[in-house]
Amino acid sequence: MMGHLSSPPSTSARGPVVRRVVKLLRRYRSAAAVTLLILVAQSVAVWRFGSVQELGHPQQPWGGRGGRRGRAQLPDADELLPRSHDYNALYLPNERFKSNIKENVKQLKNMSSLETKYSSWQNLGNEIAVKNEIEKKISRNALAANGIARKGNTSSKLWSQHHQKSLGSIHGMKASRFLQKDIKTHGGLTSNNIKAVMVGGNSLRQNRAKTKASTDESQAFPQPISATPCKIVEADALSAMSRAQSRQCKEELAAVVCLHQQGRLMPEELPRTCPLKEKKPGVSVQWLQEEAARAALPAERGRPAAAGEAATSSPVRVAFVLAVHGRASRQLLQMFRAIYHASHFYYIHVDKRSNYLYKQVLVLAQRYENVRVTSWRMSTIWGGASLLTMYLRAMSDLMAMDDWPWDFFINLSGSDYPIRSNNELVAFLTKYKDKNFLKSHGRETEKFIKKQGLNRVFHECDEHMWRVGERKMPAGIAIDGGSDWFAVTRQFVSYIIHSKSRLVSQLKQFYAFALLPAESFFHTLLVNSEHCATLVDNNLRMTNWNRKLGCKCQYKHIVDWCGCSPNDFKMHDLPRFQQLTRPTFFARKFEAVVSQGVLTSLDAALFGGPPPPSGPSLQAYWENAYDERTDSSASLGDAALTIYQGLFRLGLAQNAHQTPRSGSSLCSYEPVGHPTAAHIYFSADRFQGILVQQRASHSASRHEEVLETWAYPSNHYKVYNSTLLPRLQKMEVGTDWDPKERVFRNFGGLLGPWEQPVAVQHWVPGANVTVTVVWLDPAGVIAASYDAPVRGDLLVTLYRPPLRLPLRPGAWSVRLLVRWRPVAEVLFMVCPLAFLDGQPMTKEKAAYAHMGPPQNKYLEQSFQGLRRVLKLPVENTGQQEANEHALLTDKALWAWIENLISRFWVLADTCSVSESSVRLGCQSLPPCRQSVWSSHYPDPKSELGPVQLNGTIRH
Incomplete structure (x- = not known):
C-alpha cells in the first residue's frame, strides 16, 4: 500500500523534522501498511453495514436496535427513503464513502508528512486505488453474501474479470490517451453519436416532408469543445468515475471535470435582453366559462370554434410532439384518438429502448398524412440532458418542415390525456396566439436552484446522470423553471433554434450539464430574452402531485439525485376534472395498468358515448x-x-x-x-x-x-387469527415494488432463483404494534426473521431481506406473528428454471441454480433456534426431497415445473x-x-x- 505514496523530496531539501519522519516511516513501513489496511477494513465495515438495506435503498443503514434474537429491525415504509427536502442525504452511500476515502487519504498524508500530488488523472492512484480496493472488497463480499461468489462459480469469475477491467480503466490510465481527444458535447450525448445528432433529422416519409437543410442548425445545440489533462480531486467526480461502467463514460466524465476546473465548460455571465425590469415578467389570461361553453360546441372543419372570434382570425394549428416509451401501445392509441384533428400535426419520438412501441407507432404514422416519426431515437432518461436535446432536435426538425404550417409547439407523453375538447384548445390558443405558456416553480429562486440541483454539474452517459461537482449560476440573468410540459409559439421556437445570440448558445451549453434541464432551460431563456413579455405562468396542464408518495427517490438508480414524479389519476379523482377554474386542457399522469376506468370515464364525459361499463372491452x-x-x-x-x-x-x-x-x-x-x-x-x-x-x-x-x-x-393469503391484529389488511410478496403507486410492477409475481423478493404488508390506521416476519424456504429452512415496528398511521410496510442467492425453487412462505402467535401467512412461488441464459437446463447448471444458497444459509445468522417457537420439526425432513428436485432435467424438470405452476395459477381458457x-x-x-x-x-x-x-x- 505504501507504493501509492509519492516519492519523497531530496534529503538536502528537508528539515530535521522531516528527515526524522521519513526515517521512521521507512523503519516502520510494515506497521504503516497495517494501519492503512485497518482503515480500509473500517471503510468496508461501514459500507457493508449500510448496504444491508430494504429495497436496495442506500439511504438507510438498517440497524437491529431493539430487535430480539439477532433479527434486524424493520423501518416503516415512510422512512425507507430520505425526505424530499433532505438534499444532504440524497446519495448517502457516496457521501459516507467519500468521507471514508478522504479520511484514508488524510491518514496517508499524516503518516508520510508528504503531500500527495496529482499531475494528471493518471496519478490519481493514491485516492482512486484505495476507493476501488474498497469497492472491490465490498462487491466480493456482497456477491459472497448472495451465494454467487462460490468455488467454481462462473458468474464470480466473469464478475472478477469485469471488475479488473473496470479498475484498469481508471487506475494507471494515461490522461493523454483520452483527455486530449475532443469530447463533443451535445446536450449530454457522447462523442460517438454527436455527428449523427448534429445532422438534422429527416421525417419518416421524406417524400411528403419538404424538409430543407438548415444553415443555422448548429445553433440549436452546444458546440464541440476539447479538454486538456488536469488533476481531479473533487469527491463527486471521483465517485462518479469509479461507478461508471464503460470506458467511454469514464473518459467523458474526466473531460467534463477538467473543462469545468479550467473554467471552459460554461459561462460565468450572460446578457439579459428582456426590456422589462421585472426578473419574472408575465401576463395573466382569462378564459371565462361562457367562452369555454361556446368553444365546446361542435365546429365545422377548418372554421374557428369560438363564436365570438373575429372573422379575420384563423384558428391556430398545433404541432404536438409526443415523447413516448414503454409498452403501453393501447393507452397511447387511446390518447391519440382523443387529441387527433386533421388540422394539427403530430411528431412522435419513441425511446431508443422501446422497440415494440416503435413498431406500433410506425404503423400508426402510415395511416395519417399529418403524423411523422423521428428517424432518430434517443434514450431519454428521467432528469437527463438527453430529454432537452430531444426537444431541441424535434424543434429543429419542425422548423425545417415547410409543408407543416404550425403555430404552437405542445409536448405530450404517453401518460397524458386531454380534459377539454380540441375546439376549446384551438379557441383559447387562437385568442392568445402570441403567448408562451410555461409553469413556474412559484418559490424562492435560491430554494428552487438547490432543489433542482442547478448549482451542481451533471453529465449524462451510460444512461445515467452523474453528479461531478459544484458550480455557480451565470451572473446577469434571472434563473427560472418549473414544469417541463409547455405550449410555446413558433416565433419562440424559431428564436431557440436560429438565434445566434450569446444568451441562446451559451445557455444551451450551461443546461447541457444540468439535472432536469427541460424544467428550466425554456423558462430561463424566455424570461431573459426579448420575448419575455409573452410569458404566461400556466402550462395548461393539471398534474396529480402527491409529494408524500411521489418523492421516494425512485430514480436514484439512474441519477445521482432525488426527484419527484406525479401520481396516477384514479376513479376517485374524476370530480377534480369537473372543478377546474383556470385554463387547463391536459392532465397527467394516467396509467391504464393502474386505472383504465378513469380514462374510459373521462373519455365518455369529454366526447360522449356509452357510459362505462357498456361493452365488454371498455373496462x-x-x-x-x-x-x-x-x-x-x-x-x-x-x-x-x-x-x-x-x-x-x-x-x-x-x-x-x-x-x-x-x-x-x-x-x-x-x-x-x-x-x-x-x-x-x-x-x-x-x-x-x-x-x-x-x-x-x-x-x-x-x-x-x-x-x-x-x-x-390463485390466492394464497391466509389469515389465522384476525382478532390478534385487526389492522392487517393483506400481505403480498413480489419484485419491482413501485412506492409511488404502491403496486408490484412484476404483475403475476414471476420469480426465479435469482430474484430478490419484497414482503409488503397493508394496514389500516390503528394502534402501534410490533410484528415478527418469518421467511421459510421450500425445504423448511428458516431463511430470515425480523421484527417490524408498525406505527399507527402507516398504511404500508415493506422489507427485502438481503437473502443469499440463488433461492431454492418451490413454494415459499412468509408468516406474520404477534408475540409469536401466528396471524397470517402468504405463499409464493420461486419457479425452477427450464432455461439458463436462454439455453435448456443441464444437470450441472441445475445443481448450480436449484440447490439453494451455500451451506443452506440465506443470511449470516442462523435461525434454527426458532423452529420450536414456530412449531416446526426440529429435524428438517424436506432437505432430501429438495436436493433431488435440484438435479432434475428435461421431462422430469418440466413435470416439476408444471406441478408447481398448477398450485399457484388457474388455467382459465384457451x-x-x-x-x-x-x-x-x-x-x-x-x-x-x-x-x-x-x-x-x-x-x-x-x-x-x-x-x-x-x-x-x-x-
Missing part, C-alpha cells in the same frame, strides 16, 4: 409484455420464459382433458418453440392474469396454428388465433376474436379509423 386493458418480432427471448428472462411456457403447456393439457373421449385427439396439441407473445390483462382496474401466445402442433394432423392461453394467479381449430374438429377452442379476455378481442377505445368530416378519427 378492459391489455398491455404487451413480450413480442418475438421485436424482443429477444434473452430479454424476457429465464424465469418469465419458463413460466410462460409452463402456463401454455398446462393450457394445452387442460384443453385436451376437457374434450370428450370419443374425440380426444381432435383437441390434442403439442407446443412448438418459444412463446410468440405475452400480455398482461386487466379488467375493472384489477389484474386478471397473463395471456401467453405460442405456436402448437395438432397431434392428429400435425398442422401448426397459433393459440392463446389465459391464466390467473383460444385459437388462426381459427383453424374448428376446421380440424376441435369445438372447445373458440376463435380468439370472439373471446372477451383475449388480446385479439376487438378493443374500440384504442382502434383507429379514417378521418371524419369534422376532422377527427372518432366514430
Whole structure:
C-alpha cells in the first residue's frame, strides 16, 4: 500500500523534522501498511453495514436496535427513503464513502508528512486505488453474501474479470490517451453519436416532408469543445468515475471535470435582453366559462370554434410532439384518438429502448398524412440532458418542415390525456396566439436552484446522470423553471433554434450539464430574452402531485439525485376534472395498468358515448409484455420464459382433458418453440392474469396454428387469527415494488432463483404494534426473521431481506406473528428454471441454480433456534426431497415445473388465433376474436379509423 505514496523530496531539501519522519516511516513501513489496511477494513465495515438495506435503498443503514434474537429491525415504509427536502442525504452511500476515502487519504498524508500530488488523472492512484480496493472488497463480499461468489462459480469469475477491467480503466490510465481527444458535447450525448445528432433529422416519409437543410442548425445545440489533462480531486467526480461502467463514460466524465476546473465548460455571465425590469415578467389570461361553453360546441372543419372570434382570425394549428416509451401501445392509441384533428400535426419520438412501441407507432404514422416519426431515437432518461436535446432536435426538425404550417409547439407523453375538447384548445390558443405558456416553480429562486440541483454539474452517459461537482449560476440573468410540459409559439421556437445570440448558445451549453434541464432551460431563456413579455405562468396542464408518495427517490438508480414524479389519476379523482377554474386542457399522469376506468370515464364525459361499463372491452386493458418480432427471448428472462411456457403447456393439457373421449385427439396439441407473445390483462382496474401466445402442433394432423392461453394467479393469503391484529389488511410478496403507486410492477409475481423478493404488508390506521416476519424456504429452512415496528398511521410496510442467492425453487412462505402467535401467512412461488441464459437446463447448471444458497444459509445468522417457537420439526425432513428436485432435467424438470405452476395459477381458457381449430374438429377452442379476455378481442377505445368530416378519427 505504501507504493501509492509519492516519492519523497531530496534529503538536502528537508528539515530535521522531516528527515526524522521519513526515517521512521521507512523503519516502520510494515506497521504503516497495517494501519492503512485497518482503515480500509473500517471503510468496508461501514459500507457493508449500510448496504444491508430494504429495497436496495442506500439511504438507510438498517440497524437491529431493539430487535430480539439477532433479527434486524424493520423501518416503516415512510422512512425507507430520505425526505424530499433532505438534499444532504440524497446519495448517502457516496457521501459516507467519500468521507471514508478522504479520511484514508488524510491518514496517508499524516503518516508520510508528504503531500500527495496529482499531475494528471493518471496519478490519481493514491485516492482512486484505495476507493476501488474498497469497492472491490465490498462487491466480493456482497456477491459472497448472495451465494454467487462460490468455488467454481462462473458468474464470480466473469464478475472478477469485469471488475479488473473496470479498475484498469481508471487506475494507471494515461490522461493523454483520452483527455486530449475532443469530447463533443451535445446536450449530454457522447462523442460517438454527436455527428449523427448534429445532422438534422429527416421525417419518416421524406417524400411528403419538404424538409430543407438548415444553415443555422448548429445553433440549436452546444458546440464541440476539447479538454486538456488536469488533476481531479473533487469527491463527486471521483465517485462518479469509479461507478461508471464503460470506458467511454469514464473518459467523458474526466473531460467534463477538467473543462469545468479550467473554467471552459460554461459561462460565468450572460446578457439579459428582456426590456422589462421585472426578473419574472408575465401576463395573466382569462378564459371565462361562457367562452369555454361556446368553444365546446361542435365546429365545422377548418372554421374557428369560438363564436365570438373575429372573422379575420384563423384558428391556430398545433404541432404536438409526443415523447413516448414503454409498452403501453393501447393507452397511447387511446390518447391519440382523443387529441387527433386533421388540422394539427403530430411528431412522435419513441425511446431508443422501446422497440415494440416503435413498431406500433410506425404503423400508426402510415395511416395519417399529418403524423411523422423521428428517424432518430434517443434514450431519454428521467432528469437527463438527453430529454432537452430531444426537444431541441424535434424543434429543429419542425422548423425545417415547410409543408407543416404550425403555430404552437405542445409536448405530450404517453401518460397524458386531454380534459377539454380540441375546439376549446384551438379557441383559447387562437385568442392568445402570441403567448408562451410555461409553469413556474412559484418559490424562492435560491430554494428552487438547490432543489433542482442547478448549482451542481451533471453529465449524462451510460444512461445515467452523474453528479461531478459544484458550480455557480451565470451572473446577469434571472434563473427560472418549473414544469417541463409547455405550449410555446413558433416565433419562440424559431428564436431557440436560429438565434445566434450569446444568451441562446451559451445557455444551451450551461443546461447541457444540468439535472432536469427541460424544467428550466425554456423558462430561463424566455424570461431573459426579448420575448419575455409573452410569458404566461400556466402550462395548461393539471398534474396529480402527491409529494408524500411521489418523492421516494425512485430514480436514484439512474441519477445521482432525488426527484419527484406525479401520481396516477384514479376513479376517485374524476370530480377534480369537473372543478377546474383556470385554463387547463391536459392532465397527467394516467396509467391504464393502474386505472383504465378513469380514462374510459373521462373519455365518455369529454366526447360522449356509452357510459362505462357498456361493452365488454371498455373496462378492459391489455398491455404487451413480450413480442418475438421485436424482443429477444434473452430479454424476457429465464424465469418469465419458463413460466410462460409452463402456463401454455398446462393450457394445452387442460384443453385436451376437457374434450370428450370419443374425440380426444381432435383437441390434442403439442407446443412448438418459444412463446410468440405475452400480455398482461386487466379488467375493472384489477389484474386478471397473463395471456401467453405460442405456436402448437395438432397431434392428429400435425398442422401448426397459433393459440392463446389465459391464466390467473390463485390466492394464497391466509389469515389465522384476525382478532390478534385487526389492522392487517393483506400481505403480498413480489419484485419491482413501485412506492409511488404502491403496486408490484412484476404483475403475476414471476420469480426465479435469482430474484430478490419484497414482503409488503397493508394496514389500516390503528394502534402501534410490533410484528415478527418469518421467511421459510421450500425445504423448511428458516431463511430470515425480523421484527417490524408498525406505527399507527402507516398504511404500508415493506422489507427485502438481503437473502443469499440463488433461492431454492418451490413454494415459499412468509408468516406474520404477534408475540409469536401466528396471524397470517402468504405463499409464493420461486419457479425452477427450464432455461439458463436462454439455453435448456443441464444437470450441472441445475445443481448450480436449484440447490439453494451455500451451506443452506440465506443470511449470516442462523435461525434454527426458532423452529420450536414456530412449531416446526426440529429435524428438517424436506432437505432430501429438495436436493433431488435440484438435479432434475428435461421431462422430469418440466413435470416439476408444471406441478408447481398448477398450485399457484388457474388455467382459465384457451383460444385459437388462426381459427383453424374448428376446421380440424376441435369445438372447445373458440376463435380468439370472439373471446372477451383475449388480446385479439376487438378493443374500440384504442382502434383507429379514417378521418371524419369534422376532422377527427372518432366514430
